[in-house]
Amino acid sequence: MSEKKRGFLGRLFGGKEPSEDQAEASAETPVAEPLSDATSEVDPTVDVEMEVQPVAALNVPPQPMPLDAAQNLGRTMSSVPSSTPSMQDILPTDVSLDAESDPEIAPPTPSEEPKLSWFQRLKSGLSRSSSSLTEGIASIFTKRKLDASMLEELEDILIQADLGVDTAMAITDRLSDGRYNKEISPEEVRAILSEEVEKVLEPVAKPLDLETGKSPHVVLMVGVNGTGKTTTIGKLSQQLRAGGKKVILAAGDTFRAAAVEQLKIWGQRTGAEVVARDTGADAAGLAFDAMQEAKEKQADVLLIDTAGRLQNKAELMDELEKVIRVIKKHDPDAPHTVLLTLDATTGQNALNQVEIFGKVAGVTGLVMTKLDGTARGGILVAIAAKYGMPVHFIGVGEGVADLEPFSAKDFASAIAGLA
Numbered sequence: 449m450s451e452k453k454r455g456f457l458g459r460l461f462g463g464k465e466p467s468e469d470q471a472e473a474s475a476e477t478p479v480a481e482p483l484s485d486a487t488s489e490v491d492p493t494v495d496v497e498m499e500v501q502p503v504a505a506l507n508v509p510p511q512p513m514p515l516d517a518a519q520n521l522g523r524t525m526s527s528v529p530s531s532t533p534s535m536q537d538i539l540p541t542d543v544s545l546d547a548e549s550d551p552e553i554a555p556p557t558p559s560e561e562p563k564l565s566w567f568q569r570l571k572s573g574l575s576r577s578s579s580s581l582t583e584g585i586a587s588i589f590t591k592r593k594l595d596a597s598m599l600e601e602l603e604d605i606l607i608q609a610d611l612g613v614d615t616a617m618a619i620t621d622r623l624s625d626g627r628y629n630k631e632i633s634p635e636e637v638r639a640i641l642s643e644e645v646e647k648v649l650e651p652v653a654k655p656l657d658l659e660t661g662k663s664p665h666v667v668l669m670v671g672v673n674g675t676g677k678t679t680t681i682g683k684l685s686q687q688l689r690a691g692g693k694k695v696i697l698a699a700g701d702t703f704r705a706a707a708v709e710q711l712k713i714w715g716q717r718t719g720a721e722v723v724a725r726d727t728g729a730d731a732a733g734l735a736f737d738a739m740q741e742a743k744e745k746q747a748d749v750l751l752i753d754t755a756g757r758l759q760n761k762a763e764l765m766d767e768l769e770k771v772i773r774v775i776k777k778h779d780p781d782a783p784h785t786v787l788l789t790l791d792a793t794t795g796q797n798a799l800n801q802v803e804i805f806g807k808v809a810g811v812t813g814l815v816m817t818k819l820d821g822t823a824r825g826g827i828l829v830a831i832a833a834k835y836g837m838p839v840h841f842i843g844v845g846e847g848v849a850d851l852e853p854f855s856a857k858d859f860a861s862a863i864a865g866l867a
């Protein structure tokens with residue numbers, strides 16, 4: 449190697465290579481950034497497919513859809529026969545017609561618009577990240593021979609795309625290896641980017657195993673407000689019911705009336721029973737009752753929703769700890785799965801969410817939602833590199849079928865703008 453690049457940290461610390469302590473502090477301190485509560489820019493009308501097969505990432509053997517669930521699902525489809533009962537007929541008595549027809553409350557139903565495949569939606573969701581990377585790479589690698597300044601520029605754009613310092617450096621190190629003073633094409637750079645991202649993501653791409661012999665297997669859904677907890681529960685319920693599982697949903701978001709109504713609608717749509725209480729009820733008490741009911745009714749899986757909470761609000765995080773303590777009174781090993789939903793439109797703050805929810809709630813795996821919107825998916829790479837936490841699913845839409853197993857290869861090629 450004829451020239452040594454200084455590296456991002458070297459430049460960050462005024463031209464000197466940082467001490468180990470500095471490097472660690474820098475890597476661990478997320479850039480302050482307002483939490484995204486951006487609403488998705490996806491058109492909720494573009495949603496027609498209604499798959500009822502369980503996906504491979506959920507370790508549930510495929511079975512025929514139970515008749516009642518299939519009927520309920522059929523009723524939510526736009527192609528219902530004219531003899532279909534009215535919406536009020538199919539709703540449980542405690543779900544009002546107002547709730548199902550209120551766009552503020554009811555989760556979107558499928559429309560007849562043709563819909564892009566989930567991978568096209570992932571690609572288009574990641575297009576903001578991938579096109580800024582692609583354009584950046586094209587502007588740096590312009591038939592020039594590779595030198596240190598080009599690698600520094602590349603490192604900067606990789607870090608701006610939230611990929612994290614370690615991955616950015618791994619990519620530039622690999623590029624510099626044996627290629628100094630040689631021409632290198634943007635395509636070659638993108639291929640290396642994709643390979644390195646895949647390398648980081650591969651170990652964390654793990655199916656969610658709910659076949660643990662626990663009865664019920666308890667899944668607690670946690671996360672910041674609006675990240676997609678309730679919607680993800682609806683989607684999971686759909687997949688489990690399609691696999692023939694008996695599912696109970698617990699409306700643990702007792703703060704918002706709309707959240708309880710939303711969960712009841714998901715329960716109705718997917719053929720799962722819902723345990724709910726009035727708004728303002730004690731969330732831990734609700735969780736206790738739901739555990740009791742799930743045991744008595746021999747449910748296979750209990751999916752517990754929780755209120756969205758900012759990870760820096762101590763009293764809300766204390767409440768979450770209390771919910772977990774109460775669940776353990778029924779089963780010391782429960783919750784067996786704690787899923788953290790991360791909104792893909794959030795940037796660096798997601799690292800902090802993983803850190804805090806991980807400590808307080810013992811998160812066992814991640815679901816990245818809203819990858820169909822205008823996502824900033826690069827952060828998932830930084831999270832994987834730092835925490836190595838399993839990523840089970842990605843959310844690629846608001847519909848019941850829009851939950852896909854996480855694939856490192858697909859994600860990497862979408863972010864590198866390859867596929």
Ligand SMILES: Nc1nc2c(ncn2[C@@H]2O[C@H](COP(=O)(O)OP(=O)(O)OP(=O)(O)O)[C@@H](O)[C@H]2O)c(=O)[nH]1
Nearest residue numbers: 488673674675676677678679756818843844845846
């Ligand atoms: N485009 C898109 N929208 C999603 C996805 N997942 C959830 N949403 C939407 O995000 C919004 C918030 O979803 P919820 O499921 O209510 O989020 P939550 O985390 O339960 O919200 P709180 O109860 O307020 O904490 C809703 O409008 C959902 O339809 C996804 O994968 N893609």
